[in-house]
Amino acid sequence: MAAATVLSLDSLPSDPLLLILSFLDFRDLVSCSLVSRRLNELTGHNPLWKRLCLKHWLLTEADKGQRGQSWRELFQDFYADLGRYIDYYSTLKKAWDDLKSYLGQKCPRMIASLKEGAKEEELDAIEAQIGCKLPNDYRCSYRIHNGQKLVVPGLMGSMALSNHYRSEDLLDIETAAGGFQQRKGMRQCLPLTFCFHTGLSQYMALESTEGRTRSEIFYHCPDQLAQDPSAIDMFITGSSFTEWFTSYVQNVVTGEYPIIRDQIFRYVHDKKCVATTDNITVSVSTSFLPELSSVHPPHFFFTYRIRIEMAKSALPESACQLDSRYWKITNANGNVEEVRGPGVVGEFPVMTPGKVHEYASCTTFSTTSEYMEGHYTFHRLKNKAEVFDVSIPRFHMVCPPFRESMVRSSSVRDAPIAVFNNDNDSDTDNYEEGDLHERLPNGKTQGSRMKVSVQVSLVFFLALIGLGSAIKCYSCIDYTGSCSQTAHCAAQEDGCLTLQEKNGKLYRQCIRYSDCRTSILGSMFPKVGKFEHKCCHHDLCNGASVSAARTSVIALVLSLALFWWCII
Incomplete structure (x- = not known):
């Protein structure tokens, strides 16, 4: 009787083993190399590491020939230098390569502004300087390119209106560290971009604090209604550096963002x-x-x-x-x-x-x-x-x-809730009489409600009179400034505009008061060069009839007087 054949790893042919090993990632290959002498020899097979070099480091035959190393040696060298970024490197390197290839055809001047990658010790020094750890994907990108020189146009896109221009540079790490924020409302935020013309920056949160999430990227926007300067709202532009940068590059290289006058318009x-x-x-x-x-x-x-x-x-x-x-x-x-x-x-x-x-x-x-x-x-x-x-x-x-800023969110939570008793609101049944800040005397509730209703109605009526009589503006274009033609403004137009061109030509019309900004007016009057302008709510500064203005003032005074009567 023939002896049974015992199969062992050493007796298996190399080809099926190499096929199995080709499905493993580099960590598994390293583990297999420690199992036996046979597997150690097989895991050193060059084609296995060629695939991994392409996958993780985007290396080609040309790179291998230039360095004169085996694929395994190439992988080991890159891993020793960039191993902490292996989860991000290929994605970010491809984005940079795609962007440079596209800009090389469309606006090569912009590529010349890119800086060489930062060294690992330079990034470590920046972390020590600002006292915060940089996200690994951010560090990885800056190992490839350390931002750009401070030039115009900026790499991160432009926007132009007749009297407004924005172009954002991608800051190098040293300049960004100089703008690192530690003030209340912007603590632990690092600027990524900067515009010379507007002072605008996009920031990245380096810590989860003040309502922000670590690695989140945003435009800061001061709360103009809050008295606290630390009340800063945020327009979110990315959840991480990788998502923010790669999505931008995708929009550029696919032509979603057009190239106009040698710059990227968003x-x-x-x-x-x-x-x-x-x-x-x-x-x-x-x-x-x-x-x-x-x-x-x-x-x-x-x-x-x-x-x-x-x-x-x-x-x-x-x-x-x-x-x-x-x-x-x-x-x-x-x-x-x-x-x-x-x-x-x-x-x-x-x-x-x-x-x-x-x-x-x-x-x-x-x-x-x-x-x-x-x-x-x-x-x-x-x-x-x-x-x-x-x-x-x-x-x-x-x-x-x-x-919204945490300042506003907390102030809303802490603000006392005014309770209004409304006969048609069943929720008022949940409130005790003692819960009201101003308690009405028992036995006089209905009469007091009637009085308040009449008072409030009169206030609103007089306010409407005041507004309605004032929304009328001059409507003309001339050089004399003495036109008498007027127009009733549309419901959304709550102001009057007087705009004077350099040569003396006058434009008068209704306008949204919120649109009375040089940047917006420039786009409304693109053929007008330099100009001066003034705006006002309603018609009080733009040629209202005396009767209209007087009616407005009288109505306003009566409204204020009646409001005082309501609260005493």
Whole structure:
């Protein structure tokens, strides 16, 4: 009887073992190399480490030939230098390589501003200087490139309106450490970017404190309604450095962010946001401007860029000129505003086959989202009587996620709750009479309620009189400044504007008082160069009739007097 054959690891052929080993990660390969002499020999097989060098370090045959090492030796050298970053290196290195390859074709000047990677001991020294540990993915990226030189345009994107410009540089680690924040409201925050023109920065939280999460990236936004300077709200732009940087690079290299005048513009284009009417295509891209926005008060500033293009295949007789625009604007509350006006930003573009016209404008709103849609009205050049509309596709503008400051959150929690007794509110049954700050005498409750109701109604009535009589402004464009033409303002227009051009030309009209900023007015009057302006609530400084202003003042005085009567 033949003896039974005993299989052992040493007796197995090499090929199936190498196939099995090819599915293992480097940690498992190292463990296997310690099991036996046979496995130690097999785990040194070069093709096994070639795959791992490509996977973790993105090394190629050219890299191997240049260094004159085996794949296993290459892996060991890179691991000795960058091993703590092995979970991030390939992702971030690929992002950097993709970005440089794309910019090399589109705007090579920007690549010249990139700095060489920082050394490990330099990053350690920065940690000792600021007293905080840097996230490993941040350190990994800065081993590849230590930010950029402080130049314009910045690597992290630009935005431009007629009188406003932003361009963010990616700060090197030494400059970033100089801006490390330790003040209340911004403790343990490290700046990642900086704009020379606006002073704007994106920050990364190095500790989970003051309502922030470690590694979170944000634009800081002071609470303009709080008296405490440490009340700082945040527009969140990333949950980690890796997510923040790779998503930005993806938007750049896919063309989502356009290259305009050799710089990256941070417009977002929804591919569904395209409409074609009679050989004319309209597409829209939008961008949020955190430096002109605030959470408190709610004021969200967006710019939008519109591209109007006539197909090359259109017939010559299709040539036309834009006459006017119509907008239907809907905010998150469902409130609708309609706007009509001549041209676009003061221009009346002529469209011919193959012609492209682009322009940028802006809008503000007090809700976290809004969408716009509408149409342009054109006439044919050969027949002015032939008028037609071209659809503008609906496009959405959504504020990025934000977080209120801990100062406001705690003040809201600690604030006393005013309790109002309402006969129609069943919740008032839960409150004892002694819980009220101002308790009404027993037996007089109903009469007192009636008195309060009458008082409050009168206050609101007089306030409405005061407002209604004042929302009327001069509406004219001249050089004399003595026009008498007035217009009743729309419901959302709560102010009057007087804008004087350098050559003396005057523009007077209704306006949203919150839009009375140089940056916004510049986009509203793109053809106007230098100008001075003033705005006021209602018509008190823009040519109101004496009777209207007097009515407003009288109504206001009566309202205040009646309010005093209500509270005594």
